[in-house]
Amino acid sequence: MGRVVLITGVARQLGGRLVRRIQREPDVDRVIAVDALAPAHHLGGAQFVRADIRQPAIGKLLAEHAVDTVVHMDVNGTPLTPRSGRASVKETNVIGTMQLLGACQKAPSVRRLVVKSSTNVYGSAPRDPAVFVESTAPKALPSGGFAKDTVEVEGYVRGFARRRPDVAVTVLRFANILGPCADSSFAEYFRLPVLPTVFGYDPRLQFVHEDDAIDVLSLAAGEPRRGSLNAGTFNIAGDGVLLLSQCARRLGRPTLPLLLPAISWARTALRAVGVTDFSPEQIRLLTHGRVVLTTQMREALGFEPRHTTADTFADFARTHGPGLLPPETLAHAVDRIQEAVRNG
Template identity: 50%
Template sequence: MPSNVVLVTGVSGELGGRLLARLGARSDLERVVGVDTAPPVPGVLREPGRAEFVRVDIRNPLIAKIMTSARVDTVVHAGPTCHPAGSGGHSAIKEANVIGTMRLLAACQNSPHLRKLVVISTTAVYGASSRSRAVFTEDAELIPAVATGYSKDAVELEGYVRGFSRRRPDVGVTTLRFADLVTPDFDTVFTRYFSLPLVPTVLGFDGRLQFLHADDALAVLERATVLDRPGVFNVAGDGVLSLSQAIRLAGRVGVGVPRPAMSPIGTALRLARRVRLSADLVRLLNFGRVVDTERLIREFGYTPRWTTREAFDDAVAGRRGRVTA
């Protein structure tokens, strides 16, 4: 049964805003409502379509009233953030990711019209360590990379989603574990990191990385919204890049430093508003993380158009063509 009224969270973000415009352009959807504490980027709502914006915090009980009055049957939770690019504190991100998800799920729990929930998660739920699997499938144990951080928040978020699924078995739940996004016109932690003139790395480590192009992320989200594809799916471009390969492809110079030195370097970069090198991210750069996408291809019915290498090359080429201050 096709979706008719869709609610999208996190539409002030680059991914959520573009998803709102993309869904709003579909003639088979009756209504698409985007919610966030700030409006989408300019141009999203000017495009012809059914997209509209309501300024509301998903932690506010008003979200439940909006869902009921609009008769929302599909919720796409595009708000969660992993590996934020900027200098903001973790506590604010945790509040939005974890507490926001809890409040949104409470509203979904009591919604009489809801039949589908799509949630963005991250491959960071698998952690990154010397004991990690060579390749993670969706049934792997979820182990945060650090005791407190964005990967732990993502594990908590998925736990709340599983609890909701048990309480509302009538609602189809799709959880999409995205690899890190890279694309020319998105501000992400990796586009910032690989734009540094000298890229700091930890001596003796060269992690294997996977990336996801925003075009594939949007295509997967749209497909999950308009089709019934319940389950948990890894979403990443085919293939891998080592950290050293990525630095060379970006035309940068890697500077190896002792592990203890990464913390003060990360603090300096954050204070300079260049990039946030969280403990989660440093462990990923050190140990890497690779996921299997066979379930996405076989059961979900989507094969990413961009490989990891192609997505990274596109991001690098696009950023080189932009004028930066």
């Protein structure tokens, strides 16, 4: 008998792709795909079970199918449908994770747990280190939004790992996931016709391609390769960084620099057009940026992304650009303004 893998959050594109990918693994016998909503995309030969992970019924699924590997994908910053709000997302992230981990704790068949987390756990502050490593503690814990959700989720995961030391637990802290089908909060932000920015700041950003996200999730859910570990916490990001101004230029999107007091107005306006996680933590990220070190990803996990941060953004831009202005024209105009400022 091969492995039995349960994957949550399969109604989203990333979760659906992972289901189809895991099914191709030769040592996998069955894939149980779980979500509260039926997916619009196909799941191959996986068995779809419509279930809300916030409800105790998830425990029955683990026992009924003798699941040995759980991949928790249902930790997200954006709602799945326009009708869902921030409260629903938070409940799924936090309460859903609590219920799932409680069910895993009681299921003796579970031997591996993979959790999709985020580099949001580090927060963004003016005195942050230039580069975060997995052991870096945030200067200030996130106060709200998806960032706070990830902190709470990881706290529950650490508690589970202490109670079930026999389970190999892997937490993947993804930088901002982008790609043609990405539904992250940053994808929402970059699809705006004009990008609001914080006046006087040009943050450094990192991205991970959705294809690389699928690859590393599949790797973490499988048996360890020789010389690698499939347990622990790992930063996942493409090589290199981009400044927010570079992102805007490559998209052909004009920016709207705002003073910090005006950001509260921008938050209200953006929520009105569907950007759901423009929280204070997102504003801090657009102010101070965030860069993580990925040495552990390569040396311990044994994963090498196929796309750099710049490659990832270029693929996103090809799908969601050009914006209001041709990127070449915008870049030339910005260069002329910068030259004029330097020459006084």
